[in-house]
Amino acid sequence: MTHAEHDVVIVGGGHNGLVAAAYLASAGRSVLLLERDDHVGGAAVSAPAFVGVDARLSRYSYLVSLLPQRISDELGLDIRLVRRRFSSYTPDPADTSRGLLVDNADPEATRESFAAIGAEADAASWTDFYATTARMARAIFPTLTEPLPTREEARRMVGDDEAWTAFVERPLGQTIKARFDDDLVRGVVATDGLIGTFAALDDPTLDANRCFLYHVIGGGTGDWDVPIGGMGAVSGELERAARKAGARIVTGADVLSVTPDGEVRYVRDGVEQIAHGAWVLANVAPVVLERMLDAGADDLDTRARSAPALLDQRDRTGAGDHDRRWSSRPRVQRAAVWRPADAAEGAQVKVNLMLTRLPRLRDTSVSPEAAFGGTFHINERYGQLERAYEQAAGGEIPDVIPCEVYCHSLSDPSILSPELAASGAQTLTVFALHVPDRLMDTGDEDDLRARLQAAVLASLDSVLAEPIADVVMLDANGEPCIETKTTRDIERAIGMPGGSIFHGPLSWPFLEDDEPSDTPADRWGVATAHPRILICGSGARRGGAVSGIGGHNAAMAVLESD
Template identity: 70%
Template structure:
């Protein structure tokens, strides 16, 4: 029996779409190629014989709207972190900037005093003013992410402040940061939100950093990044439950091999040699647009009469275009289990405070610029800019009671400016080893003891450290180039001249084929763990069904 909707990909967006559509009475089939659901938002026993469920890939939540949690009845708990960030001064790691969200306005523990410790006292007021501005933008824009696309002019009117529009939308992020802050260290802390997973210069007029920055500071209408209790798998586990209970059919071990825009999906189950077929009125692609293109091309070859965007284009040209426009990730992810938190060179800050927020290492603005230039030439930055967070300080439930009682903690490290193109010079195994060494060296540069001395060991006596390159992400998650956003981020509005005549176009999920919609991070307003792509695709399907 034909389905109303076939969803390709069982990540959080696909599960969100499945839950909404099944609750609306649609017959939904979701196909996931791996043996588990959740995509990048999963928890895993990463180390043999160690009872610790790490958020293996994605690790914090900011963009998941409360609307989705309420609509689907999700039992999801998010913990707000008291400390925003800690940044040791690379020139003198015995001091650092600790940003406490609960700091008093005056006194030795105030925000001004914290900035003064790194000779940046004049930037304390600028910091407060800057993030008051981002909070204003977040409050105005975030609610629109689960509504039909506003136009660019409507978004501008919603913000209602021409200075803020120019600063965040029209001028390169680096120019704005340099105009508002004097300290190299403070500039770097601000700038990193524009560079996570994005390989670009802060002053690039293409404004890739601006778009990345915007999504990092508008989540929840506040910009806060919260810790999911139970790890990321708890979030997708709830989404899967909601979808199943609503009647969606969720199939794992199902690799889609082709898509016909007329409504046919061919797929293989496990090790079966033959192909199965599913038919639906609508196909939702919770895969990167580049992956969808390949599936559509395969569908066109299987059904020559079907329309496809690449028909008539010589294969050599298609391959060249695909290479030129291939998404590129630019990060390395390292998971660690420690026997205890390491001691800092800065003895005035407790490790429990430093690691409770985002721990920035070697992320001066000048260091970020230098790292970009090194990587653009094909080298690995030294020192490597890194960001770290400790899940277990906010939520120890991912550890067994015995492990938590022992003082063990997890660390998640995200290294910046290591683009996928480095694989042209290094093999993946060599690159993984080099990047892991670079991450540990960056950590050691600000610690009072080598990090390797506090890394736990697994059942085989091996260090509990796991490193994921962009190629590892591509192979495990089908993210082309290891790009965590599935491709370039778009502004969260419709640009002038954009077609808005169909529900799919109005919700930002349209493709060249009316019966095929994006429902993942590649949709307009996609990216990060949000469920927004899935929600908006489901809304487009439901709107079209009653038109």
């Protein structure tokens, strides 16, 4: 068994781990990054999804908003993003021959679209509402790569007590219903509070509010952009930066356990190895870190029982800290991280498709290119969202599943081979809401996946002028190019407990006024119960989405502490 010493050991090679590795190695620290898979990137990867189809799809995450330009500049990243002209298109489920098209480049056309669905009175409210979220974005987004402000400091930064109350202190549903009259418009606004979050819009826990806030502050504008080359291009640049800085990246390394004093045990090529870090950065979900800590405690207890004489001798002879830890370290505490680990639950099904062309719409006033050029909302009236939540909370698959649809290839055809692009082929990503992980316990998993896929495609068909099956491409084996990933599939593939894309509940981007801020780890929002172990992934405060913020902030906490 080999044993190696490092300044920093990073567990998990997702994009946040790569960010942390690049910063710390650039600062002269010896960095070892361990990744279970045979490649890095975690959820931010691109890969062929269908046999014989030359297209590299963003398999899990797909859009970029929260990645600060500061991180790109400081790490010298060449990441290209494309801004979508159309914000969204939403067919009216009550009359699918009409819909709401929000055109970022043509405010007048957007106002006319509001009028066409009978929501003319909401057009001005829409403009005022998003002007308010833009002001909050400009105030809050720059703080995400700085030590956490307190709640009161953040409120003063926003400088608008009415807006603060509306988005931070009052349930999101109440704010939306007070601002908008039309149920369709209300639903379009509400979806940003529900992507990846299973919550009622009027829930006093404000889970939807936190999700909404992160969705509207990205980049200081709230825009969600398409990464040229797919998400794999983002992780590829981060890997290049980390390796260039001198970080050692080891793939195929399955971490078995972690101890509070920095021992990390892992298996690679069937050989168990030990790495020891002055710091351990956990780019895994809090519940996964907790399991690793428990495994470390159990392993140390087993060694202590099997070699008491050796341990006694070490204690008597005054052995160094590395040896004494076996006999003196207290058993690892449960709930080892600052956020409840047992609350991790995803709430989505993701369906990737390859199409021979875009499908026709029932609304002939909007071209498919415009409708799919932004976020295509399906069956997301406010009432439909609440009905779907109630059914799912009751243990049932919703009768009508609300969906968000994205077409990466319209904005970035580089993910397709030249032949596919020339043929008119397009990718489609469907993200279904209110499908919590708990539903996977209600029956056979394969049967549930098939039922969920059928429900998602039926939801899509409900607003199209032709069945989606008519334009789905066939792979080299003659099978439809449809890939469905449930929360359980996501958990198995990339280690997100319960399929939670945020690694658990999101946190406010500030400290409560009475919360401790004594250590750099506290101030940067990356602390655990163990001083030498930091959270550096989506489970960090201000984590979630493809942002690199968790990795940046953990690196800053290490550098400030050393």
